[in-house]
Amino acid sequence: MFSIKCEERIEKGFADAAAAYPEIYGKIIEKFNECSEHETILMKYLYAAMPLSDLGNYTFEDFSDYAKQGVLLWEKGPFAGKVPEDIFLNYVVYHRINEEDISPCRSFFYSQLSKRIEGKSMEEAALEVNYWCAEEATYQTTDDRTVSPMTVYKSAFGRCGEESTFTTSALRSVGIPARQVYAPKWSHCDDNHAWVEVWCDGEWHFIGACEPEEILDKGWFTNASSRAMLIHSRWFDFIGAEEEVIQKDGMVTVLGQLKRYALTEKLTVHVTDRNGRPVPGALVKFEILNYSEFAPIASIVTDEKGQAGFCTGLGSCHLHVIKDGVFAEILVDVDKEKECSVSFDAVLEEDHLTDVKAGCMPPVMDGWQDFDVIAPKDARINTKQPAKEQKERGEVRFAEAAALRQKKAASFYQAAEANEISSSYGSGIDEILKESRGNFKEVVKFLSASEEMDLRKELLYVLTKKDYRDLKSDVLEEHLRESKAYAEHVPHDIFVRYILNPRVHMEPLTKYRESILGYFTEDQKQAFIAEPSRIWDYIEAAVGEKKDREYDSLTTSPVGCLMLKTGSTQSKKILFVAVCRTLGIAARLNPADLAMEYYKEGAFCPILENAKKDCTLSLASGDSTKWVYFQNWTLAVLKNGDYQTLNLAAEVWKDGMTVPLETGVYRIVTSNRLPNGNIFAKTYCFSLDQGEKKELVLSLREAKLSDMLENIEINDFILHRKDRSEIMASEILQNKKNLIIWMEESKEPTEHILNELYERKEEFNSIDGQIIFVVKEEKSLQDPTLSRTLASLKDVQIYYDSFAENVNTLGRRMYVDPDKLPLIIVTNPGLNGVYATSGYNVGTGDMLLRILK
Structure with missing residues (x-):
C-alpha cells in the first residue's frame, strides 16, 4: 500500500506497542482476520500511534471506520496519489484531531460530501466542504468537554474547538489533509480560539471552521491571530515532524x-x-x-x-x-x-x-507587586480579500447554509413524543428534550421506562446540557440500576449528586459499575466500604502512569484504567470516585482544587491528609470594584514549585468572600484589562499556617486615558444615506474625531447609552467632533428614547446599514464583541480607530467624553 520504508516503520511501531500489552493486542491481532491487507496496515498504524487512553476507551470497531475510509481514499479517492504518505497517515487517516470524544464518522461524512466535490480541485473542494459544515453546525458557547464530530453534526452547533474538530474530520473524510490549529490563549483579550488548516497541493492554508469564505486564508480571526504569542497544532505520530517542535x-x-x-x-x-x-x-x-x-x-x-x-x-x-x-x-x-x-x-x-x-x-511575601503585561501590536500579515463578486456570492451561500441549518435544527424536537413524555414527568423535562437536539430519541428511550421515574428525572437533572446531546440510554440505565439500592443511605440530594450521578468531572459518560463490581473481590469491596482511603491506596499501587504513551488532555475511563492498569493522575482520581459511587460511598472531586473527597457524617472529607482545609481567607474590596473570578482576579496555591489556580467561579462575592484553604503558599492575581489589550496587574503572595485565618483587601490598578486608547487602521466600509445611495466611511470620517454608534433601538444596552448621551447633552454638544448614528431603517428613528436623544443633540448624522457585515468586521477589528449591540467606535480623522466598546457598559458616556475632549 505504502512504501516499504513506511510499512516497516508501521510494523515496528505496532510491535513495540503490542509488547507492552500482549493480551490486549493479541485480541486485536485476531480481529485483523476480518480486515483486508490494506485495512490491517492502517489499523496497525492507528494502534501504534494512539494514546493509551484511546486503547482503553474505544473498541476495534470504533477505529475500523477510519481504516476502511483511509483505504478507499488512498486507492480511489478524489485526491488519490496527490498526498505524501506521512501527510496522508497523520492528517487524513488518523482518528484523533485533539481531545474530542471518538466515534465512527468518516464514511458517513464522505457519503454526504463526495458528490458535492466531484471534479473540483483540492482548494475548491476544501471551500465546498466548509460550506457543508456551515449547513450542519454553527458556533455556540458550551462547556469545556469536547464532543465527537458526530455529536456536533447531530447538535447543529459547537464551540470553536468542536467546530474545528468537526470541519477537520469532514475534510479528512474526502481525502483533504487537515488539522486543528489553536491559539491556547489570546494575548489581547481573555479568550482562546481554534480553527482549521488545510493542505492543498503542497501548502498549508487556513479557514474558519463552519465559517465559509470564497477564498482560503481568510477568517474573522486574521487580525487577532497577528497578536498571538503562540499558535500551534498537534502531531500524534511516533516519528518526528518536519515543522518547528515547541514541546x-x-x-x-x-x-x-x-x-x-x-x-x-x-x-x-x-x-x-x-x-x-x-x-x-x-x-x-x-x-x-x-x-x-x-x-x-x-x-x-x-x-x-x-x-x-x-x-x-x-x-x-x-x-x-x-x-x-x-x-x-x-x-x-x-x-x-x-x-x-x-x-x-x-x-x-x-x-x-x-x-x-x-x-x-x-x-x-505579604505585599502587592505591580506589573504591566503588553499585548503584541496588531500586524497586517494575512491581507487576502475576496473580489466583489466572490463576496456577494459568499453572502448568498452563507445565508442559504444558515437557512438549511436552521431547518435541520427545527426537526430535532418531536412535539408529539415530547408531550407524551412531559405528561408523565412534568413540564421541566421538556427543556431537557429540547436541549438534546439530535439525541432526542436516546433521551426519550431512557425516559420511556415505567420504573424509577423520579430517579430517572433526577439523574437527567444532575447532568450537563452537553450530556443531553451525546448520552447513551444504556449507560444511564446501568448507573441507575446499580446505584438505586443506596438511595436511603445518605441525604437524597447527596445520593443524586454523588452516588447516582455518572459524571465525575469532564470525562465522557461510560458504563463502569458492573465492571468494577466484578473486578474486586467481596473482601476488597468490604474493606473499601469500611475505609474509603484504601481505594486510593489500591489505585496508587495497581494503576501506573506512562506519560510517554499518553496525552495529558485525555482521560482514561474507569474501566480502561483497570484494564490497562495505567492512567493519568486525573484518570486515577476519577477512578477513585467511580469505585466509591459503585460501592454506595458518596464521593466527588472538590470543585475548587479537584481534591478527592468522600461523604462522612454530614461533610466531605479529603482522602489525602495534605488536602484538609483548616485555614480561611477572608477577602474584601477596598473600593467599588466589581470583583469577578476569572475576570479580574484569581487565587492559586503553590504545589511542588508550581502555582495551581483554584476554581472559585461558583463562589458568590457578596461584600467579600471567605474561602476555606489548606496550609500552604498562595498567590492572588488582579488584572485590569485595557481596551488596547494590555493589562495593568498586581500579585500578592502569602502563606497560611495550620488553622490560620487571614483577612485581605483586594486591589485593582487604575489606568490613565492614554493607556487605554488604540491605534488601529480599519478598512474602508460602506454606509447608506436616507435615499439608500452608498457613501464610503472614509468620506464621512475624514475631517474630525468621530463617534459612531450602531444602534439596536428599544433594547436596554442601546437605551442606556442614549440616556447617558441625553443626560450629558451639553457636554456632547460642545465636542469638536462628529456624532454619527447608524440604524437599520428609517422607522428606527421613531423609537422614543432615540428620537428624544436626537432632538437634544446638534448635527447628529444619520446613516443606514444592514448590520450584516460592518458590525461583525469592525467589531472584531476593534477587538470587541460583535454580537453585542450597540457597537460604539471612536476614530481620529480618517480610518484610525482609537476606542471601541459593545453591549451594556456603565460609564461609557463619561469615557467617550474623556476621549472626544
Missing part, C-alpha cells in the same frame, strides 16, 4: 505555526544556579496572563546548556521555571528582549538543586 506533551508533539499569522522572534531563556552554572532539566513554563491567571502556552525542558526557547509573538511572556520543587520567575517583553536569564537561589550538584535559600517561597 512534547506525553506522546503528542506540539508544532509551532505562529509564523504563518504574526510577527515573531525566537525567545531564548538561560537558566542558571546561584553560581552562574547552567541548569539542565529545568521546566520552563512560558505563560500568558489570561482570565486573570498565568496560563502556560508552552512548557519546555532546558537542554544541557540550561537553555530553552521557542518562536513567539512580540508581547509579554511570564516565565515560571521549576526544578526539584524550587522555582524562579521573570516577566519578559519579547519585543525588547530576545534572550533572558533566570537564576535559582540554589546550587546545582549532581543534577539536583541544593543549598536552597529562597526555597519554594516567592521573592516578596
Whole structure:
C-alpha cells in the first residue's frame, strides 16, 4: 500500500506497542482476520500511534471506520496519489484531531460530501466542504468537554474547538489533509480560539471552521491571530515532524505555526544556579496572563546548556521555571528582549538543586507587586480579500447554509413524543428534550421506562446540557440500576449528586459499575466500604502512569484504567470516585482544587491528609470594584514549585468572600484589562499556617486615558444615506474625531447609552467632533428614547446599514464583541480607530467624553 520504508516503520511501531500489552493486542491481532491487507496496515498504524487512553476507551470497531475510509481514499479517492504518505497517515487517516470524544464518522461524512466535490480541485473542494459544515453546525458557547464530530453534526452547533474538530474530520473524510490549529490563549483579550488548516497541493492554508469564505486564508480571526504569542497544532505520530517542535506533551508533539499569522522572534531563556552554572532539566513554563491567571502556552525542558526557547509573538511572556520543587520567575517583553536569564537561589550538584535559600517561597511575601503585561501590536500579515463578486456570492451561500441549518435544527424536537413524555414527568423535562437536539430519541428511550421515574428525572437533572446531546440510554440505565439500592443511605440530594450521578468531572459518560463490581473481590469491596482511603491506596499501587504513551488532555475511563492498569493522575482520581459511587460511598472531586473527597457524617472529607482545609481567607474590596473570578482576579496555591489556580467561579462575592484553604503558599492575581489589550496587574503572595485565618483587601490598578486608547487602521466600509445611495466611511470620517454608534433601538444596552448621551447633552454638544448614528431603517428613528436623544443633540448624522457585515468586521477589528449591540467606535480623522466598546457598559458616556475632549 505504502512504501516499504513506511510499512516497516508501521510494523515496528505496532510491535513495540503490542509488547507492552500482549493480551490486549493479541485480541486485536485476531480481529485483523476480518480486515483486508490494506485495512490491517492502517489499523496497525492507528494502534501504534494512539494514546493509551484511546486503547482503553474505544473498541476495534470504533477505529475500523477510519481504516476502511483511509483505504478507499488512498486507492480511489478524489485526491488519490496527490498526498505524501506521512501527510496522508497523520492528517487524513488518523482518528484523533485533539481531545474530542471518538466515534465512527468518516464514511458517513464522505457519503454526504463526495458528490458535492466531484471534479473540483483540492482548494475548491476544501471551500465546498466548509460550506457543508456551515449547513450542519454553527458556533455556540458550551462547556469545556469536547464532543465527537458526530455529536456536533447531530447538535447543529459547537464551540470553536468542536467546530474545528468537526470541519477537520469532514475534510479528512474526502481525502483533504487537515488539522486543528489553536491559539491556547489570546494575548489581547481573555479568550482562546481554534480553527482549521488545510493542505492543498503542497501548502498549508487556513479557514474558519463552519465559517465559509470564497477564498482560503481568510477568517474573522486574521487580525487577532497577528497578536498571538503562540499558535500551534498537534502531531500524534511516533516519528518526528518536519515543522518547528515547541514541546512534547506525553506522546503528542506540539508544532509551532505562529509564523504563518504574526510577527515573531525566537525567545531564548538561560537558566542558571546561584553560581552562574547552567541548569539542565529545568521546566520552563512560558505563560500568558489570561482570565486573570498565568496560563502556560508552552512548557519546555532546558537542554544541557540550561537553555530553552521557542518562536513567539512580540508581547509579554511570564516565565515560571521549576526544578526539584524550587522555582524562579521573570516577566519578559519579547519585543525588547530576545534572550533572558533566570537564576535559582540554589546550587546545582549532581543534577539536583541544593543549598536552597529562597526555597519554594516567592521573592516578596505579604505585599502587592505591580506589573504591566503588553499585548503584541496588531500586524497586517494575512491581507487576502475576496473580489466583489466572490463576496456577494459568499453572502448568498452563507445565508442559504444558515437557512438549511436552521431547518435541520427545527426537526430535532418531536412535539408529539415530547408531550407524551412531559405528561408523565412534568413540564421541566421538556427543556431537557429540547436541549438534546439530535439525541432526542436516546433521551426519550431512557425516559420511556415505567420504573424509577423520579430517579430517572433526577439523574437527567444532575447532568450537563452537553450530556443531553451525546448520552447513551444504556449507560444511564446501568448507573441507575446499580446505584438505586443506596438511595436511603445518605441525604437524597447527596445520593443524586454523588452516588447516582455518572459524571465525575469532564470525562465522557461510560458504563463502569458492573465492571468494577466484578473486578474486586467481596473482601476488597468490604474493606473499601469500611475505609474509603484504601481505594486510593489500591489505585496508587495497581494503576501506573506512562506519560510517554499518553496525552495529558485525555482521560482514561474507569474501566480502561483497570484494564490497562495505567492512567493519568486525573484518570486515577476519577477512578477513585467511580469505585466509591459503585460501592454506595458518596464521593466527588472538590470543585475548587479537584481534591478527592468522600461523604462522612454530614461533610466531605479529603482522602489525602495534605488536602484538609483548616485555614480561611477572608477577602474584601477596598473600593467599588466589581470583583469577578476569572475576570479580574484569581487565587492559586503553590504545589511542588508550581502555582495551581483554584476554581472559585461558583463562589458568590457578596461584600467579600471567605474561602476555606489548606496550609500552604498562595498567590492572588488582579488584572485590569485595557481596551488596547494590555493589562495593568498586581500579585500578592502569602502563606497560611495550620488553622490560620487571614483577612485581605483586594486591589485593582487604575489606568490613565492614554493607556487605554488604540491605534488601529480599519478598512474602508460602506454606509447608506436616507435615499439608500452608498457613501464610503472614509468620506464621512475624514475631517474630525468621530463617534459612531450602531444602534439596536428599544433594547436596554442601546437605551442606556442614549440616556447617558441625553443626560450629558451639553457636554456632547460642545465636542469638536462628529456624532454619527447608524440604524437599520428609517422607522428606527421613531423609537422614543432615540428620537428624544436626537432632538437634544446638534448635527447628529444619520446613516443606514444592514448590520450584516460592518458590525461583525469592525467589531472584531476593534477587538470587541460583535454580537453585542450597540457597537460604539471612536476614530481620529480618517480610518484610525482609537476606542471601541459593545453591549451594556456603565460609564461609557463619561469615557467617550474623556476621549472626544
